[in-house]
Amino acid sequence: MSSSALTKPEMCGLLAKHLQFHLFGAMLVSLGVVASCKFGLAEKRKKAYADFCRNYDSRKDFEEMKKAGIFQSAK
Numbered sequence: 001m002s003s004s005a006l007t008k009p010e011m012c013g014l015l016a017k018h019l020q021f022h023l024f025g026a027m028l029v030s031l032g033v034v035a036s037c038k039f040g041l042a043e044k045r046k047k048a049y050a051d052f053c054r055n056y057d058s059r060k061d062f063e064e065m066k067k068a069g070i071f072q073s074a075k
Contacts, residue, residue: 065071
């Protein structure tokens with residue numbers, strides 16, 4: 001075995017190199033999760049709430065609850 005066949009392990013800057021790689025990967029993953037939550041959940045909820053508020057009739061809902069006998073003070 002000759003010593004020239006074996007390469008020396010890289011020790012100088014190894015930690016910084018691995019931290020940089022994993023930090024970049026973690027940033028990409030977190031941005032992906034944030035984007036999927038925003039467009040997958042938040043936009044659907046916002047649209048459903050806007051549709052509900054647009055079509056909601058509080059007077060009609062009150063009359064139905066009053067007819068059902070939920071309120072004790074309303075005659």
